[in-house]
Amino acid sequence: MTHLFPNYKREPIDLVRGFGNYVEDQTGKEYLDFTSGIGVNSLGHQHPKLIRALEKQMHLIWHTSNLYSSKLQEDVAKKLANNKNYLAFFCNSGTEANEAAIKLARKATGRSKIISFQQSFHGRTYGALSATGQEALHEGFAPILPDFQYVPFNEIGPLKKLVDQDTAAVMIELIQGEGGVLPAEVSFVQQVAELCKEQGTLLIVDEIQTGIGRTGNLYAYEGYGIEPDIFTLAKALGNGIPVGAMLGKKELKDAFGPGSHGTTFGGNKLALRVAVAVLDIINDPNFLDKVKQKGDYALKSLSSLKDSSDKVLDVRGQGLMIGVQLKDQDTLNATVTNLQKKGLLVLKAGNNTLRLLPPLTIEQDELEKGIGMIKVELLDNK
DSSP: OOSSOSOSOOOSOOEEEEEBTEEEETTSOEEEESSHHHHTOTTOBSOHHHHHHHHHHHTTOSOOOTTSOOHHHHHHHHHHHTTSSEEEEEESSHHHHHHHHHHHHHHHHSOOEEEEEBTOOOOSSHHHHHHOBOHHHHTTSOSOOSSEEEEOTTOHHHHHHHOSTTEEEEEEOSEETTTTSEEOOHHHHHHHHHHHHHHTOEEEEEOTTTTTTTTSSSSGGGGTTOOOSEEEEOGGGTTTSOOEEEEEEGGGGGGGOTTSSOOSSTTOHHHHHHHHHHHHHHTSTTHHHHHHHHHHHHHHHHHTHHHHOTTEEEEEEETTEEEEEESOHHHHHHHHHHHHHHTEEOEEETTTEEEEOOOTTOOHHHHHHHHHHHHHHHHTTO
16 A cells, blocks of 8 residues: 555455445455444445436436536435424534534524534544544644533533533534543433533534434434434435535525535435435335344344353444443454454444444345354453
C-alpha cells in the first residue's frame, strides 16, 4: 500500500468477492462475514433484488443535481418517515448526516450548545468529530468546534446539570457501537427525551449503525418509547452504495430553507434506487421478526460464555448488534486474528469488546456456525 495514507490499520487480506453472507479474499479463501462491512451490507452480498434495482437505474439516469425535482427522493423520504411527521435531507455518509443534524438543530433553535456522551462516535468531519466524546480521536485536530460538551452515558444526573435554555440539542446513540456495543437503558433515554422537551432542546438520535433493521426494529428508537426531533441514517440504507439521510420533524422545516444546506451527490439516483429496494425488503412483515429471533438466539447462546469462559466479562446488545466484552485488549486482538485465520470475520469495539454485526439475512445454520467458532475460540485454553 505505497500510494495510500496509512490512516487505516489494514489486514493483509483483500476481499475481492462477496456472495450471500460470505466473502472471498484474493487467494480464494472464503470467510463467513460477521462484520457486514461495519454494519453496511445488512442484506449480505449480491442480493438479487438489489442487483436488479441498480441495473435498472443504470440504464435510465445516474445523477442529476438537486436543482430539479426528484420523485425518487420523495418516495424514499416517505418510506423513511414511516408514517410519522418527518422530512428528509439526503447525503452520502453518516458523518454528513450528523453534520446536517447539528446545523439544523443550531439554526432551528438559535442556540449553540450541543451535548453528547462520553465514548460516543458520530463521525470524522469537524462537526461530527466535535460531537464525538472520545478525546483520543480529537488528538492533533484541535481546536474542535466550540460549545460541545460530553457527559457520562446512562447517567441522567450530569446531563440535567448541563441542559439549559442555551442547549440546542442532546445527541445520542442508543447503542454505542464504536464505544463498545453499549446499549442505553430505556428509563435513561426516556428521561433524556423528557428533559429535552422541558428545556426546548432538540433530541438527535444517531441511528447510523442501529437503523434500518439492525436491532430488530426499523429504527432502534422504536424500542425506547420515544420519537426524536431529528435522527440520522447511513450504513445499511444503501447496503454498500454510499447514501445517508437526516430526518427532522416537519416543524423544523423553516430552518432549512433554500440555500441553508446542500450537497452535490446527496440523493443520487443510483443510491436511492437501491435504498428503495433495501427498504422494501426490510419492511416485509416477517423480516424484522426473524431478525429479533436470530438476535435472541445469538445473545442467549453467547451469554453462556459468561459462566464458562474466564475470558468473557459480559455479553450485550440488541437484535443482530452484539458485543462480547473480553477481559483485556490482548485477548480481543488474539481472538479477532484467530477467528479470521479460521474463516470468520468479526470486529473490535472499545478497548476489549468483540463486535458482531452479521448480515440480517444470515441463515440460522450460518449463525450457529459462526457462534460455534467464537465459543470454541473463547473456551480454548480458557
